[in-house]
Amino acid sequence: MVQLGFYINQSLCTGCKACSVSCKDKNNLHVGINFRRVYSFEEGNFIQQPSSGIVQNVKAFYFSIACNHCAQPKCTQSCPVGAISKDKDNGVVTIDQEVCQGTQLCVKACPYGAPQYNKKVFKSDKCDFCIDLQEKGEEPVCVSTCPMRAIEYGPIRELRKKYGNVSQIKGMPSDSLTHPNIVITPHRDAKMIQ
């Protein structure tokens, strides 16, 4: 099997959310449902010096994530009707809409918030890696949309060879839970403290 994965160059991400919107467009998702999500993080304080100047230690970053098509997905195991499967050729995890019963157990099981429950059709769905586009030789829409070219995809082994092994940043769930197929170049403020 050639497992596919995403590479996120988070150090370049401006938080424009074009990736998220183009994904909505491709998958026709209404407000509240986002197969790709852009999270923001911010922290810091301001202190006014006696001389009246202001010093600060503000840190902030954005992080774009969809589904990591994990090596040990929690979602597949959680589904009581077996709607979620992992493709044996490319490792892409999909939810079969015909089979899904809307129990939302995958929504609870996934540490990354990837499966999205659609209240209108009582089913959950998520990123399928734009596999239809890939079969036509095209890129997933988030990849082709990102104006900073911060998202790449491909066989995870190659991505790791090129970009390293970071798959967890500040604020993210432990990568030991599902072994996500994602490689990240963290933003300067998002690196895990070793």
Next chain:
Amino acid sequence: MSWDEAIDTIAAEVKRIGEQYGPESRYVNYASGQSWGLHGGKNAARKLLALTGGYLNYRNDYSSGAGNVATPYTYGTNNSGSSFDSLLHSKYIILWGQNPSEMIFSTPYREYLMQAKKNGAKIIVIDPRYTDTAIAFADEWIPILPTTDNAMMDAMGYVIVTENLHDQAFLDQYCIGFDGNHLPKGVLKEESIKSYLLGEKDGVVKTPEWAEKICRVPAEKIREIAREYAKAKPAALIQGWAAQRQAYGEQFMRGGAQLACLTGNVGKLGGWAAGTGYWSRSDIVYPFSYDNPIKASIPCFLWTKAVEQGTEMTVEDGLQGTDKLSTNIKCIFNMAGNMLINQHSDINKTIKLLEDESKVEFIVVSDLFMTPSAKFADILLPGTTFFERYDIGVPWCFGDYVVFGDKTIDPLYECRDEYDVFAELAGKLGVKEKFTEGKTTLDLVRESVERTKKELDPNFPTFEEFRKMGVYHFKFDAPLVGFKEQIDDLQNHPFETPSGKIELFSKALWDMNRHDEIPAIAKYIPSWEGPEDPLNEKFPLQLISWHYKRRCHSTYDNQPWLEEVAKQEIWINPKDAEKRGISDGDRVQVMNDRGSLNIFVKVTPRIIPGVVGIPQGAWYTPDKAGLDQRGSINVLTSQRPTPLAKANPQLTNLVEVKKA
């Protein structure tokens, strides 16, 4: 109403108002919803009016209004920028109030900034907000209080000069006004920049300690940045336009240029001249033209004044081309724009003005959406998108490419392109042939392509090639460096100023004799509704706005997906929120003497204490009591113009915020 009836009505009113009040009563409002093409609605309206007696002109814009007038006093032109590929050669980049992550300032700019960073350039962002640009690009964020930028600039100048880091040879050779030996005749020595910085006349030495108290940037930080900027050669100080949409925005623009000259970064690859920063080298021919027989013009920001007191306006108000207007504005065409209500200052005041039918008698609006401005139309025309017409797309605001705007579908329903509407109106008024010159919009595109190839760029594709390619990229061997010609050979390429040199001291400004508000050199001027205004006892927070990444000005504020991407909310620092018992996500009321609005709040350390920010462009959405429920910032902004340019000061506001 049918199209026939609409056209008949417009033709009759245009004629009646023109005859009754004279052509100066007719006005085509500033609008940018459909600009930069060959034949926008604005131009169609203007051509029709030009052919039937004329109309009152406007000058300048709402984007860089203060800078557009101020920068030429320094450099003789607004083209003080360089192409962004020049940044690959910069060692140090200061983005002063500039935010290319959240607004588009030339499409490839971010790419070059990214490359510059990779090349090792240090990037500093000076801004009251920790912007998305700071997140992606900055090595350091310097928060500063709005309206006080020039205090920091003065102190940087002081450090550079007193530590002998300035480029004396550059100043001697190219500039007027640095020291007493380089001032125009008849001006006393203590009017020089050096003398001002050292406090020789006013007794105020412009030290970093002096500036810290005003702008809140610690003195040591100011020293550090001044030294780094002066020593890292070449260095680029690039100014955004937000900080010149301020009460004394002219000073900000000239102040940045002054620092670029002090450090000799002008005309050099990888440097940057600062100032307004336009550049252009990828032009096309615009074949749709007209000549307005009326020469009178007003600054665009003063159109409400021209409605109310046009006949009383003078040179002091920026009236040009005539001593006196013969009439107030009586008829307005507002084509693909939201400046009629939403984007102009002081919405409440403008509403009162427009509601008084004795003032403006007839308003025509063309738009795709029922915007707040469209609601004030007497006749509202359903316009077309660029998918429904032929045109050539030119990048905002710079970029070495043009796009073939192919018509992909016929206009939907009863929508019509403004060109066709105005051609029909021209028919009713007997000037159709002159209006169209027998051309369709596709003919205009064809003519532009053919003439561009012939007159400007032999490599430009033919019409058929361009149509097939979709996009044409102009190719250049080297970056364009602003003022390179002048710096390389001043003798044969003088600056377009009266003296032929860079006028850090402008005799023309000096002679205006309003030195307190229009100084001859760039200076910090304490701003009305700035941190030093006593009004801050009542309204203690400075309010700014910014271009929101989820819309272009007010366009697409009505898009639910984009509301999900970035909500309309006011930013407030946790310190200010806590004092007021405000928590993240609350509804708050924001108010000053001009108005009041309700909006959701984001409590965030990404904005300096003492300052709140509302993304500009939200559609004015009053409830039954007339209180805006969306957060349209212009409910709170002022119509008081900047002193020199008569430009919009829309980021200069004092407000109070409380829980709604």
